[in-house]
Amino acid sequence: MLREGKADFSMPDLAAEAGVSFATPFNQFGSKAAIMQALSTRRIDTMQTRFAAAPSLTDTAERVLLAIDMAVAVMLEKPDVNRAVMGWLGTASPSPSQVWVRSMALWTLALGAGEGLIAARREQALVCLPRQLAVAFRGVLSFWTAGELPDEALATEARAVARTLLLGFSGWQPSASSSQAV
Incomplete structure (x- = not known):
């Protein structure tokens, strides 16, 4: 239904579209917010x-x-569907989602053992950066979801916020040409 631009579907609409009983989507997920999560x-x-x-x-x-x-590429593969999903992430659900936990796991994987980070700050970086990268990427996605950030700017803005977060932990220094992006 999301691929067809029907982001405002109801749980009964979903049941009818899927050819299942009215109760099945509720029994499987509990709410539309849980489906989006x-x-x-x-x-x-x-x-x-x-x-x-x-x-x-x-x-x-x-x-x-x-x-x-890679994250941006996934979001841009189905931008309309992903915008609809992102639009629901701030909605309360009967049970906590795993979105933040999974997002932090992605950034933890990307950070690895912290090779190239300033040795004196590496441990701190590996503790705080997964959370901050998750929050920052979701923040960029929220502007994209709202239509304030066009598809072609999503990668640039997401990279800029990641570089900014890494500034205090890496030896990376912005060049004159990249300083505007940070």
């Missing part, structure tokens, strides 16, 4: 699977930017 979790799992299958990079900052690029 499950779809978001699937997107994050796809991002993580693709990242894990990518060629290995030795530098943490490069790995984080690769994870950003």
Whole structure:
């Protein structure tokens, strides 16, 4: 239904479309918000699977930017569906979702052992950056979802926020040409 632009479907609409009883979507998920959270979790799992299958990079900052690029690619494969899913993520659900936990797992994977990060700050980075990258990426996605950020700017803005978060933990210094992006 989301692929057909029907993001405002009801649970009874979903049951009818799926050819199941009225109660089945409620029994399986509990709410429409829970369905959207499950779809978001699937997107994050796809991002993580693709990242894990990518060629290995030795530098943490490069790995984080690769994870950003892969995450953006997943979101842009079905932008209308993903915008609809993202639009529901702030909606309360009867049970907590796994979206934040899964997102932090993606960024933890991207950070690896922190190769290339400042040694004195590596441990702190590996503790705080997964959470901050998850929040930052979701923030960029919220502007994209709202239509304030066009598809073609999603990667640039997501990379810029990741670079900004990495500034205090890596030896990376923005060049004159990249300083505007940060």
